[in-house]
Amino acid sequence: MRLKTLVTSSVIPAAALSGCTAAPAGFPASGNGLWYNTTSTLWETSYLPVGNGFLGAMSPGGMAVEATQLNIESLWTGGPFLDPTYNGGNHDPSQASFLASAMQSIRDSIWANATGEIDNVEVLTSPFADYGSYVGAGYLISTINASGPVSNFARWLDLDEGVARSTWMQSGQTFVRETFCSHPSEACFHHVASSNTTLPDVTFAWAILGSLLPAPNITCQDANTLRIRGFSAEPGMLYELLGEVHSTQGHVSCSALNAINATISVTGGNEAWISWVGSTEYSMDAGNVESDFSFQGPDPHEALVTLLNSITNTSYQDSLAAHIADITDVLYSQFSLSLGQTPQIDLPTDQIRAAYEVDTGNPYLEWVAFNMGRYLLASSARGTLPANLQGKWAKDINSPWGADYHSNINIQMNYWSAEMSNLNVAGSLFDYIEKTWAPRGAITAQVLYNISRGFVTHDEMNIFGHTGMKGGPDGGNTAEWADYPESAVWMMIAVWDRFDYSNDIAWWQAQGWPLLKSVASFHLDKLIPDEHFNDGTLVVVPCNSPEQVPITLGCAHAQQQIWQLFNAVEKGFNASGDTDIAFLQEVQTKRAQMDKGLRIGWWGQLQEWKVDLDSPTDTHRHLSHLIGLYPGYAVSSYDVEIQGGLVVNETHLTYTKDDVMNAAMTSLIHRGNGTGPDANSGWEKAWRAAAWAQFGNASEFYHELTYTIFTNFAPNLLDMYNPYNPADEGPLFQIDANLGFPAAVLNALLQAQDTASFDLPLVITLLPALPDTWSSGHLKGARTRGGITLSMEWADGKPTSVTLTVDANPISTTRPVQVVFEGKTIRSFTTTPNLNITLVDF
Numbered sequence: 118m119r120l121k122t123l124v125t126s127s128v129i130p131a132a133a134l135s136g137c138t139a140a141p142a143g144f145p146a147s148g149n150g151l152w153y154n155t156t157s158t159l160w161e162t163s164y165l166p167v168g169n170g171f172l173g174a175m176s177p178g179g180m181a182v183e184a185t186q187l188n189i190e191s192l193w194t195g196g197p198f199l200d201p202t203y204n205g206g207n208h209d210p211s212q213a214s215f216l217a218s219a220m221q222s223i224r225d226s227i228w229a230n231a232t233g234e235i236d237n238v239e240v241l242t243s244p245f246a247d248y249g250s251y252v253g254a255g256y257l258i259s260t261i262n263a264s265g266p267v268s269n270f271a272r273w274l275d276l277d278e279g280v281a282r283s284t285w286m287q288s289g290q291t292f293v294r295e296t297f298c299s300h301p302s303e304a305c306f307h308h309v310a311s312s313n314t315t316l317p318d319v320t321f322a323w324a325i326l327g328s329l330l331p332a333p334n335i336t337c338q339d340a341n342t343l344r345i346r347g348f349s350a351e352p353g354m355l356y357e358l359l360g361e362v363h364s365t366q367g368h369v370s371c372s373a374l375n376a377i378n379a380t381i382s383v384t385g386g387n388e389a390w391i392s393w394v395g396s397t398e399y400s401m402d403a404g405n406v407e408s409d410f411s412f413q414g415p416d417p418h419e420a421l422v423t424l425l426n427s428i429t430n431t432s433y434q435d436s437l438a439a440h441i442a443d444i445t446d447v448l449y450s451q452f453s454l455s456l457g458q459t460p461q462i463d464l465p466t467d468q469i470r471a472a473y474e475v476d477t478g479n480p481y482l483e484w485v486a487f488n489m490g491r492y493l494l495a496s497s498a499r500g501t502l503p504a505n506l507q508g509k510w511a512k513d514i515n516s517p518w519g520a521d522y523h524s525n526i527n528i529q530m531n532y533w534s535a536e537m538s539n540l541n542v543a544g545s546l547f548d549y550i551e552k553t554w555a556p557r558g559a560i561t562a563q564v565l566y567n568i569s570r571g572f573v574t575h576d577e578m579n580i581f582g583h584t585g586m587k588g589g590p591d592g593g594n595t596a597e598w599a600d601y602p603e604s605a606v607w608m609m610i611a612v613w614d615r616f617d618y619s620n621d622i623a624w625w626q627a628q629g630w631p632l633l634k635s636v637a638s639f640h641l642d643k644l645i646p647d648e649h650f651n652d653g654t655l656v657v658v659p660c661n662s663p664e665q666v667p668i669t670l671g672c673a674h675a676q677q678q679i680w681q682l683f684n685a686v687e688k689g690f691n692a693s694g695d696t697d698i699a700f701l702q703e704v705q706t707k708r709a710q711m712d713k714g715l716r717i718g719w720w721g722q723l724q725e726w727k728v729d730l731d732s733p734t735d736t737h738r739h740l741s742h743l744i745g746l747y748p749g750y751a752v753s754s755y756d757v758e759i760q761g762g763l764v765v766n767e768t769h770l771t772y773t774k775d776d777v778m779n780a781a782m783t784s785l786i787h788r789g790n791g792t793g794p795d796a797n798s799g800w801e802k803a804w805r806a807a808a809w810a811q812f813g814n815a816s817e818f819y820h821e822l823t824y825t826i827f828t829n830f831a832p833n834l835l836d837m838y839n840p841y842n843p844a845d846e847g848p849l850f851q852i853d854a855n856l857g858f859p860a861a862v863l864n865a866l867l868q869a870q871d872t873a874s875f876d877l878p879l880v881i882t883l884l885p886a887l888p889d890t891w892s893s894g895h896l897k898g899a900r901t902r903g904g905i906t907l908s909m910e911w912a913d914g915k916p917t918s919v920t921l922t923v924d925a926n927p928i929s930t931t932r933p934v935q936v937v938f939e940g941k942t943i944r945s946f947t948t949t950p951n952l953n954i955t956l957v958d959f
């Protein structure tokens with residue numbers, strides 16, 4: 118994506134204070150966290166995120182008054198809640214024949230002149246109206262009646278526990294605030310305590326602050342529960358939050374200030390806390406024809422009352438302990454990484470960040486950023502909806518790019534690290550695709566493409582099944598974004614990988630395979646014979662390489678991906694239980710016949726298009742045609758037997774693997790470092806880092822990885838789309854590089870790229886691009902495809918001990934595996950159930 122809008126942020130002024138000069142008591146001795154001795158400033162660059170997937174909160178780490186910003190995962194403007202006739206940006210079915218002839222004339226034009234007679238496909242797009250945006254759910258204002266000078270201030274995010282805290286001394290007592298969102302209880306908590314037996318009076322209130330959210334009704338549900346009920350917009354979606362206040366010893370009372378506002382006070386307590394739950398009337402189960410795409414669920418009130426009741430008698434300590442146990446279990450019990458880092462716990466994270474330099478790096482900060490990425494994914498993905506462009510954290514009524522599900526790199530990157538780092542959190546992504554993409558995407562397939570099987574989606578996706586080609590608000594050429602019917606194809610990498618890594622046959626049969634089959638079915642029909650080159654291949658047309666200008670045919674990105682999808686169909690067919698052999702055979706036939714999207718052009722580059730149009734000076738942000746290098750495998754596992762051999766100008770060309778890899782490297786070099794005239798975002802650098810690691814180039818890998826932190830990571834380590842600059846009042850948070858970062862790190866330590874078939878060796882490469890600064894370390898419980906768990910220790914840049922264990926039930930029990938280090942095969946084996954191999958000689 119490219120920068121379109123700027124938003125302004127509300128700034129809470131910093132109080133005069135003196136801060137801690139060492140990490141606060143309780144900060145992990147390992148250094149696994151972020152801490153600061155100054156108050157927070159901008160939401161984007163300094164607030165600290167907590168979340169359980171259902172709810173999110175951004176903690177400013179306040180003192181006497183703290184305004185914690187809240188989110189509910191499905192709180193959106195737009196869609197059918199704004200306009201009941203909203204139809205996902207689709208054309209009326211009565212326009213099908215008009216669209217078919219428009220499509221035909223676009224194709225005819227491209228057949229006649231593939232270098233660009235047509236400069237737009239506006240006729241196929243449809244209005245952007247009612248698309249909506251993910252919105253913030255207001256602020257929890259917690260006030261402690263304390264005043265006077267503050268000392269010993271610190272605020273921090275403990276990544277071992279998933280808890281944000283602040284502490285300070287004021288009027289002779291030490292205060293501690295604590296905020297977390299618990300996945301097991303589906304609730305969030307904010308707790309206030311002090312070193313004295315009795316706390317000053319504490320109040321809890323709800324506010325909308327600078328946001329344009331319509332003011333909700335805030336009432337007393339009972340003596341200790343606030344009920345917040347409002348709409349995301351007018352008209353818009355109904356939401357509700359219930360916040361129940363507890364205190365040990367103290368007296369809790371709720372008072373209505375007026376008809377639309379109330380607060381809760383605690384007097385005489387020695388601790389006070391509020392636990393809140395929240396939800397909306399949105400339901401993805403109603404995103405289908407039977408429900409008339411209403412996305413209408415029940416009023417959330419009753420379910421919230423039940424949920425809150427389920428925790429009302431749980432002590433705060435028990436709720437906290439259950440949350441910490443959950444975070445430990447999900448993030449650290451099965452997987453761990455060491456980069457040989459030395460923690461710098463006595464320096465605040467913002468100072469460590471400020472001293473960070475490209476190439477020099479800092480293994481400690483890189484390790485924290487790695488853990489932060491996995492923490493953010495687990496904290497945003499484990500709800501009913503997947504992690505969006507901002508995970509689940511957004512404060513405004515119009516989030517940048519709607520904090521939507523941009524699916525031509527961004528949302529895919531969010532999940533890159535999950536499988537290898539043993540994080541089973543993609544379930545909500547698959548539900549979201551199944552329930553909000555597939556049903557209306559089948560209508561789009563029919564109306565826009567005259568294809569009656571499978572479904573199609575495009576790049577920009579909301580939670581209301583916006584499956585049409587999203588036209589621009591002001592007309593103009595939107596093909597760069599809109600003309601992307603491959604968004605679901607790319608998503609199928611994640612679906613296939615879930616099965617390849619987990620061997621979960623029950624899930625595969627119930628959800629994974631039906632999705633894969635549906636997307637593949639659509640593309641079987643959409644691929645058509647190339648009438649421009651007339652070389653007997655099948656191609657996509659019209660196509661745009663993501664966010665690139667020419668509208669042409671046979672875009673490499675699309676061809677490589679569809680080929681990979683067809684391979685996954687073949688690999689997963691036996692386990693699917695499907696008996697549709699005709700479908701399998703059609704996939705096999707068209708896979709053989711299709712253009713593979715691999716051509717070497719006039720300056721030795723891997724062509725981005727079937728027509729040799731690449732410019733050597735194009736430093737575009739996307740690496741679309743290198744998708745087969747990483748995260749895909751059409752390039753990195755190139756096999757001449759199945760992909761080689763094409764006819765160009767009646768000449769037979771056969772590329773070797775080296776030819777293809779060298780061309781991909783030429784393209785990568787010319788694509789620049791992720792700072793171009795078009796954009797300077799974090800995700801383009803994280804992608805380049807992973808791509809350089811794929812070439813085994815440790816110094817270029819580390820250059821891009823360190824450049825990502827240096828340019829785009831703010832003091833709270835959140836990734837900014839625009840380069841982080843302390844003076845910038847309008848930074849744009851975008852989570853993709855945070856979540857792509859751990860994937861890039863992993864790709865330097867361990868690679869096991871997919872292959873076209875189970876007969877081709879799965880090559881597991883150890884430490885392919887290890888930078889000097891990480892010369893010793895360990896990786897425990899990493900997963901690779903083929904159902905393999907791998908643990909490795911290394912020292913002086915070489916593995917010292919590696920254990921590989923094959924699951925009891927790998928999908929294929931005959932898959933050849935080669936373990937490679939420094940270009941040499943150390944061990945070969947097949948994926949025999951329960952095989953356990955330890956390697957110590959390198």
Ligand SMILES: *[C@@H]1O[C@H](CO)[C@@H](O)[C@H](O)[C@H]1NC(C)=O
Nearest residue numbers: 135136137138139154155464
């Ligand atoms: C924060 O801690 C650092 C490192 O000890 C110290 O140099 C700095 O003065 C402290 N800042 C404040 C505001 O206390």
Ligand SMILES: *[C@@H]1O[C@H](CO)[C@@H](O)[C@H](O)[C@H]1NC(C)=O
Nearest residue numbers: 213214215217218566567568
């Ligand atoms: C859709 O495709 C079918 C089969 O090729 C064809 O008969 C029909 O006329 C097409 N529909 C439109 C609206 O063009």
Ligand SMILES: *[C@@H]1O[C@H](CO)[C@@H](O)[C@H](O)[C@H]1NC(C)=O
Nearest residue numbers: 229230231232233234235236
């Ligand atoms: C194709 O279109 C381009 C752009 O309009 C034009 O410059 C070129 O001459 C055309 N080529 C042919 C063969 O018509």
Ligand SMILES: *[C@@H]1O[C@H](CO)[C@@H](O)[C@H](O)[C@H]1NC(C)=O
Nearest residue numbers: 261262263264317318319320
């Ligand atoms: C805060 O405490 C002070 C001193 O105990 C008291 O005078 C004041 O009324 C309290 N303010 C509120 C808002 O409760």
Ligand SMILES: *[C@@H]1O[C@H](CO)[C@@H](O)[C@H](O)[C@H]1NC(C)=O
Nearest residue numbers: 288289290312313314315317
């Ligand atoms: C808190 O306790 C300390 C130490 O006992 C005492 O000096 C201070 O006055 C107390 N503060 C309040 C507000 O009660």
Ligand SMILES: *[C@@H]1O[C@H](CO)[C@@H](O)[C@H](O)[C@H]1NC(C)=O
Nearest residue numbers: 258322323324325332378379
């Ligand atoms: C409710 O009252 C509190 C306390 O005065 C205030 O901070 C908050 O902004 C009010 N909330 C709304 C939604 O008006």
Ligand SMILES: *[C@@H]1O[C@H](CO)[C@@H](O)[C@H](O)[C@H]1NC(C)=O
Nearest residue numbers: 333334346347348355376377
């Ligand atoms: C808020 O209260 C007003 C007045 O009682 C009522 O008309 C409105 O429907 C309420 N809004 C919600 C979201 O319940």
Ligand SMILES: *[C@@H]1O[C@H](CO)[C@@H](O)[C@H](O)[C@H]1NC(C)=O
Nearest residue numbers: 423425426427428429430431
């Ligand atoms: C919580 O405990 C109180 C006191 O034991 C009891 O009356 C109440 O029913 C309990 N509530 C729930 C929801 O279990």
Ligand SMILES: *[C@@H]1O[C@H](CO)[C@@H](O)[C@H](O)[C@H]1NC(C)=O
Nearest residue numbers: 687688689690691874875929
């Ligand atoms: C599927 O099963 C058939 C028949 O047993 C076998 O020949 C084929 O190799 C299997 N395919 C895969 C991808 O495992």
Ligand SMILES: *[C@@H]1O[C@H](CO)[C@@H](O)[C@H](O)[C@H]1NC(C)=O
Nearest residue numbers: 717718719729765766767768
């Ligand atoms: C194929 O022929 C065209 C037209 O003669 C020429 O422009 C192009 O460079 C040739 N391509 C290759 C790969 O030789």
Ligand SMILES: *[C@@H]1O[C@H](CO)[C@@H](O)[C@H](O)[C@H]1NC(C)=O
Nearest residue numbers: 475789790791792793820824
């Ligand atoms: C990145 O590329 C830009 C543009 O070529 C160049 O000005 C800059 O020095 C490079 N920076 C790094 C750290 O590679």
Ligand SMILES: *[C@@H]1O[C@H](CO)[C@@H](O)[C@H](O)[C@H]1NC(C)=O
Nearest residue numbers: 920921922951952953954955
């Ligand atoms: C595999 O072997 C290693 C080293 O002998 C041992 O520690 C580990 O427990 C074994 N794992 C399994 C699953 O048998």
